[in-house]
Amino acid sequence: MNYRIDNLQYCNWSREIFEINKDAGLNAVHVTIVYHEDYNEFLKNLKEWDKLLNENSDIIFLGKNYKDIDKAKSENKTAIFFGFQNCSPIEDNIQLVEKVHEHGCRFMQLTYNNQSLLATGCYEKNDSGVTNFGREVIKEMNRVGIVIDMSHSAEKSTLDAIDISQKPIAITHANPYFWHSAKRNKSKKLLKILSENEGMLGLSLYPHHLKNNSECKLESFCEMVARTVEIMGIKNLGIGSDLCLNQPNSVVEWMRNGTWTKEKKYGEGSKDKPGFPRQPEWFLDARGFKNLDSGLRKFGFKEEEINDILGNNWYNFYKGIN
Amino acid sequence: MNYRIDNLQYCNWSREIFEINKDAGLNAVHVTIVYHEDYNEFLKNLKEWDKLLNENSDIIFLGKNYKDIDKAKSENKTAIFFGFQNCSPIEDNIQLVEKVHEHGCRFMQLTYNNQSLLATGCYEKNDSGVTNFGREVIKEMNRVGIVIDMSHSAEKSTLDAIDISQKPIAITHANPYFWHSAKRNKSKKLLKILSENEGMLGLSLYPHHLKNNSECKLESFCEMVARTVEIMGIKNLGIGSDLCLNQPNSVVEWMRNGTWTKEKKYGEGSKDKPGFPRQPEWFLDARGFKNLDSGLRKFGFKEEEINDILGNNWYNFYKGIN
Numbered sequence: 001m002n003y004r005i006d007n008l009q010y011c012n013w014s015r016e017i018f019e020i021n022k023d024a025g026l027n028a029v030h031v032t033i034v035y036h037e038d039y040n041e042f043l044k045n046l047k048e049w050d051k052l053l054n055e056n057s058d059i060i061f062l063g064k065n066y067k068d069i070d071k072a073k074s075e076n077k078t079a080i081f082f083g084f085q086n087c088s089p090i091e092d093n094i095q096l097v098e099k100v101h102e103h104g105c106r107f108m109q110l111t112y113n114n115q116s117l118l119a120t121g122c123y124e125k126n127d128s129g130v131t132n133f134g135r136e137v138i139k140e141m142n143r144v145g146i147v148i149d150m151s152h153s154a155e156k157s158t159l160d161a162i163d164i165s166q167k168p169i170a171i172t173h174a175n176p177y178f179w180h181s182a183k184r185n186k187s188k189k190l191l192k193i194l195s196e197n198e199g200m201l202g203l204s205l206y207p208h209h210l211k212n213n214s215e216c217k218l219e220s221f222c223e224m225v226a227r228t229v230e231i232m233g234i235k236n237l238g239i240g241s242d243l244c245l246n247q248p249n250s251v252v253e254w255m256r257n258g259t260w261t262k263e264k265k266y267g268e269g270s271k272d273k274p275g276f277p278r279q280p281e282w283f284l285d286a287r288g289f290k291n292l293d294s295g296l297r298k299f300g301f302k303e304e305e306i307n308d309i310l311g312n313n314w315y316n317f318y319k320g321i322n
Numbered sequence: 323m324n325y326r327i328d329n330l331q332y333c334n335w336s337r338e339i340f341e342i343n344k345d346a347g348l349n350a351v352h353v354t355i356v357y358h359e360d361y362n363e364f365l366k367n368l369k370e371w372d373k374l375l376n377e378n379s380d381i382i383f384l385g386k387n388y389k390d391i392d393k394a395k396s397e398n399k400t401a402i403f404f405g406f407q408n409c410s411p412i413e414d415n416i417q418l419v420e421k422v423h424e425h426g427c428r429f430m431q432l433t434y435n436n437q438s439l440l441a442t443g444c445y446e447k448n449d450s451g452v453t454n455f456g457r458e459v460i461k462e463m464n465r466v467g468i469v470i471d472m473s474h475s476a477e478k479s480t481l482d483a484i485d486i487s488q489k490p491i492a493i494t495h496a497n498p499y500f501w502h503s504a505k506r507n508k509s510k511k512l513l514k515i516l517s518e519n520e521g522m523l524g525l526s527l528y529p530h531h532l533k534n535n536s537e538c539k540l541e542s543f544c545e546m547v548a549r550t551v552e553i554m555g556i557k558n559l560g561i562g563s564d565l566c567l568n569q570p571n572s573v574v575e576w577m578r579n580g581t582w583t584k585e586k587k588y589g590e591g592s593k594d595k596p597g598f599p600r601q602p603e604w605f606l607d608a609r610g611f612k613n614l615d616s617g618l619r620k621f622g623f624k625e626e627e628i629n630d631i632l633g634n635n636w637y638n639f640y641k642g643i644n
Binding site: 036038088091092093094095114115116117120123124125126127128129131132133134136140258259260261262263 | 358360410413414415416417436437438439442445446447448449450451453454455456458462580581582583584585
């Protein structure tokens with residue numbers, strides 16, 4: 001059985017986008033439902049998702065574990081898995097880890113770009129690693145079954161998380177630094193240790209993470225995949241596109257600035273290019289999975305390897321969550 | 323004019339304690355009104371303080387700036403200044419700094435013992451210094467007039483705060499490490515830099531910060547003061563007793579564990595001695611200021627120096643807050 005999984009999207013959700021994901025053949029999507037929200041704000045977001053799930057129940061449903069990916073495949077739907085890009089919903093309360101899991105959360109980043117109560121983000125000057133509270137939270141996430149996601153975290157914090165966690169962790173959306181030297185991309189050393197500990201890397205299609213950004217060529221992306229396989233092996237790679245379809249630029253401004261600064265910060269953008277970047281032509285939306293398929297094939301990847309990267313590896317990773 | 327100021331108390335407040343402070347001749351007390359509370363919980367604590375202030379308005383009132391210390395002295399009352407031992411009430415929102423100031427907050431620790439969103443606490447393994455959000459908050463605290471208090475912070479974070487802040491900072495309650503090697507006490511290097519930047523150290527009378535703990539001798543304390551003056555000069559030293567009168571042991575448990583851990587932590591205590599420690603006999607409550615006065619005199623301090631340490635230095639520091 002082969003699966004297609006996009007393990008990170010943060011779109012301005014609508015029926016149109018769910019249909020695109022279905023047309024793309026996606027059996028599962030991990031969707032970001034929180035950036036900076038606290039617990040009560042997370043509950044509000046859940047209500048909006050209840051509505052979306054109800055109104056589109058013919059093509060999507062809330063996924064709880066890997067069996068729902070099989071169910072989605074057999075019913076020709078897409079299973080939606082909830083995740084957070086920051087740990088803000090658990091606030092300073094270890095008891096909330098279990099609560100957010102009960103509400104469907106299956107992935108949680110220990111940090112967004114800044115320092116959190118749990119670990120250091122990749123935009124900080126210094127990285128002190130996983131904190132006292134972070135150690136407690138990792139233990140609890142392992143216990144209840146929430147994946148530790150370190151996509152936006154700094155390196156020492158990520159290595160600490162790999163070390164402390166009793167279960168494999170994930171970097172759901174990032175690329176290797178050797179290919180494109182963005183702050184968000186990851187070192188060879190880190191990727192090697194991640195894969196040695198059965199952790200997953202979801203390759204990102206977000207232009208700031210791509211060589212030549214919006215002008216990135218499919219061939220270049222596929223070559224990067226081949227070089228990453230040399231470091232990590234074939235079984236620990238997937239896709240986490242980081243698609244932000246139909247989001248207004250005010251959203252990326254909020255993602256970067258939240259409520260933590262009075263002065264406007266541009267994150268991966270710049271004063272001249274403050275908004276969301278344009279997607280490369282071969283990955284305008286999830287239907288780009290088909291281009292990835294043909295691109296990888298053209299580059300010499302075998303059928304089985306392509307299926308591993310485009311979904312089967314994530315499927316197997318989901319099996320280990322609980 | 324001479325003042326008596328205790329720049330840190332966290333008592334289980336009652337009329338009895340306000341009377342003791344008045345009998346001790348205290349013109350001002352900086353009281354902790356928050357440990358782990360978020361903004362809404364802080365507002366609840368404020369309501370309790372409104373009640374206390376109303377019911378005891380013949381002997382206490384809320385202080386806003388140094389002029390209220392003069393007012394207290396002339397009216398034979400004690401001015402109460404509010405402070406936080408953690409930054410939890412501002413949550414992740416820079417706008418709340420101005421709000422908490424409007425509600426009377428004049429001191430805020432950037433961290434309690436653990437990592438916060440602003441800086442690293444002294445119980446963490448690694449110290450990454452002041453964070454991105456921390457820099458923004460320090461700027462805002464400087465602007466509105468809240469003192470940066472680093473009593474429970476780690477060393478690099480404290481040095482960063484001294485460096486970043488445009489106004490002198492304070493360590494409201496701690497002692498020098500050379501005298502008693504507690505995690506919470508401060509290095510000579512740090513104390514020197516603090517005083518060179520016009521920052522204040524409030525000497526603590528909390529047994530875990532004292533040589534021989536509850537058995538600490540007044541003579542030993544006064545000798546420590548003399549040695550600290552050699553490092554910091556006479557003008558940057560005050561008292562921050564850290565008195566926790568009438569608090570039940572459940573409170574120190576909550577201070578240490580908050581909601582961040584499922585396993586019980588003992589902080590400065592231990593499994594065998596989990597509760598509040600017994601005060602030394604010469605400082606059972608604020609009336610111990612009189613023992614400090616005579617002890618310092620006996621040790622050879624001059625009248626003016628004693629008045630500096632027991633209140634005048636804090637008074638002058640308050641002058642610079644706004």
